[in-house]
Amino acid sequence: MTIIRPARPFPWHILFFISPGLFIYLTVSVYPLLDTLWLGFYHEADDGQLSFAGLNNYSKLLFNAIWSDPFWNAAWNNLKFFIIHMLVQNPIALLLAVLMSSSKLRLRSTYRTLIFMPTMLSVVIIGFVWQLILSPIWGISENFLYSIGLGHWFDAWLGKEGSALITLALISVWQYVGMPMMLIYAALLGIPDELQDASVVDGSSGWQTFLYIKLPLIMPTIGMVSILTFVANFNAFELIYAVKGALAGPNFSTDIMGTLFYRTFFGFQLQQGSSTMGAAVATLMFLMILLGVVFYLFLFQRRVQRFAL
């Protein structure tokens, strides 16, 4: 007599759970990205014919002055854009979060709600709003600065090569400070009250408690905020496009990777767009972001330990 053992049924339910989402993700996100990376190795003739070009596109982008000047300009501007965020956005976010988490503070949720408000609005809207506010034609900021005695400081910041990028970065900081603030605030709330009590009993001042106890404990969050800022900055486009257009003027002084990618792909006044060169720019952006993420994962996250609180 043979015992008929039922074969283990095929796990249809797993397929049911995984497939719809994974299918969309693979076709609309993963495949196009790989396709783009692949396309970077091709050359597109005027008639649309593709031919394999090896690393030609990249050597053009990196070494041929016609291509490499805008590329290095955009990369350098993007780095500046990121550094300004790191130096302004995250310290302000940290300060606000620390103040907001101080115990028994009234109106806490009101502050939180209001300060986070700009983050909810579209970058495009924010760009236009600030364009109006800073416009010398309207003169609202000029009058404001005069009223507090700083009138001589006023300038058409968004229009000057030297200040346009910084101004745009500060606008972006103004809009997005709410997000890191919220994440750091949540991390601070996660520190048990007893730890703070213990340090008070130990005789440490408010500043020492912050420096020696709280700051080390929220370091993982600060690291995460930094890498999120990095990715967002090297992927930014809307603000510059809304305020300065695809040409990122004046004289490309506000050009960053996102706008360069857009122009390369779609073309602009003088130059025709090229999907293969666009793909090469996208690939380099991909590598930059990957570099940042790898740096974060292996150098930062490994050293800064998370502590179960």
Added chain:
Amino acid sequence: MKLFNLRHDSSKKLMIHAVLISYTLIALFPIWVVIINSFKSRKAIFNDPLALPTADTFTLIGFEEVLLRSEFGLFFSNSMIVTMISIFCVLLFGAMIAWALTEYKFPGNLAISVIVAMGIMIPIRLGTIGILELMSSLNLVNTLTSLVLVYIAQGLPLAVYILSEFIKQVPKELKEAARCDGVGEIKIFFTIIVPLIRPSIATVAVFTMIPIWNDLWFPLILAPSDGNQTITLGVQQFIGQYVTDWNSVLASLTLAIVPVLILYLVFSRQLIRGLTSGAVK
């Protein structure tokens, strides 16, 4: 000797409030200025930008122009449709993937986890050229469907990550009890897991919604033509056209800002609770 009497404490509190109020004003001032000036006549906008509209200066001319010359209602409903459908699909598909990856051991589990996790850090925008090719081969260029597909793919990785954290917290006993009762896996997911992770939905919804609602890139590339613009793109195009008509510009900005602010203030409690909840530390 360090004193910490009441006076010292309250002056410290005062300082904290001063800083927070100042920053709140900085955060609100530009929005405020745009909104109040959208209700003023052109002359009043320039003469005294900070004044509230008075009986003399009040006008709705800007709004009339905007509503006449563009299709704000349509843009708004386009944005609504795209955002809502995307969020729904991201939540549903995201929860399903998160459940499968955390609950079942199967070949390919790790590979799928890694591929999905990479999507958190690698922006989908980098694949734009491929996406545009794909959409044109599917004949989806210039449709809202293409936007919805892209936004689902964009939102899934973070949703899977956050929802996994929540699903891991569901007590094992609940699932085991259901299995002992002979409940099928699909039913377990929809009748036990989904209700239990409901609190996390606000968190995921916020993280999914903000970038979708505010996106300019994909509408600009995938659906730029008449009738399919989202509100962000619509405002951008409108202002580009009427850049010198201050009344219209201010009115269009106000129209784009106010509904979002109202929605935000109504749901801010849930949104902020979502943001500060443990899963995203």
Added chain:
Amino acid sequence: MADVKLNNIKKSFGNVNILHGISLDIKHGEFVVLVGASGCGKSTLLRLIAGLEEITSGSLEISGREVNHIAPAQRGIAMVFQSYALYPHMNVFKNMSYGLKVNGKGKDFIKEKVLEAANTLDIGHLLERLPRELSGGQRQRVAIGRAIVRDPNVFLFDEPLSNLDAALRVQTRVEIGKLHKKLGTTIIYVTHDQIEAMTLGDKIVVMNEGLISQAGTPLELYQHPCNKFVAGFIGSPKMNMIPGKVLAIEADHLLVELSDKSISKAYVETDTASIGDNITFGIRPEHLVEGALQETSLSAKVSLIEQLGEATYLYLTLGDGSEIVMRGEGESTTTFSEQINISLKPEHVHIFNSEGIALRRTRAGNTKSPAQLAQLKAQTAEAAAN
């Protein structure tokens, strides 16, 4: 001398009054346990003494100096927290030395202090470890070590054993008791566990709803609980409370009738009682015996039996349906639903008047603590020597 004096201390958060006026004298070297149900204000009182909360009114003196407005670190106290509150990112050495470091002490001094404390607590081999690499008991020691290095005059413990498992709790309790003997400093210890309170305290302060119900040595509280709350709180299983009435008042005792109509004597002060008063008759489970061996006897039906080996708890129902518990002998042969006689000595009876206040017992035994007894013996020896 590190005496701690609390003088009519009140605390309110907004409109909510937590403490309604606490006065207490704690002598140098005393181990004082604040005990009470959760929400009674015991932890708040400890935080007031530590300086983590501000006192609303009243005065707090430590070593003869008013410290109401002095920062915690300057009060000469150290605190061990319920969750231990070890800094998770610092190793044991750094945890223990943090307080000294922020107070600007020198490196050598710090090292010497920490090593000394580590030796006392037997945690010298753990100094390089992070808190998460320690067991619950080890964390507890580190938390105590962090308190010791600061050489405080007063130790404050906030429910330090509540996160430990049962076996470790007993062991650590004994260690804390020994540590107190070794260091000889004042300890104020908060717990909700009456066994911890009884075993550790030289003096127990029972708190209820923001007030001190009673303060005294463990035996005092056991022998002379001044009201029903304390009577119910101290002792396990709880004291049995049976409603009753005063039948007659004699010279040195009352005659009371219980709700099941049985009658008993009670040796308590009789001045405030009058005939017909409604009273509560209290008798501890361990003062009941099986059989009609003692003066007062009751008839009861067994509703549940718990055998612990060293004793048997019998859950009994009296004639009128009142439920009581008795602690019988370990080898008790009583069976379920049997009707039995139990009895008690009138000397062991507690009587509470209709407000729940005890009439003081007149035939109770010794109430002195071991420390007090030691002092007495020393005095007698001295007197004899002279």
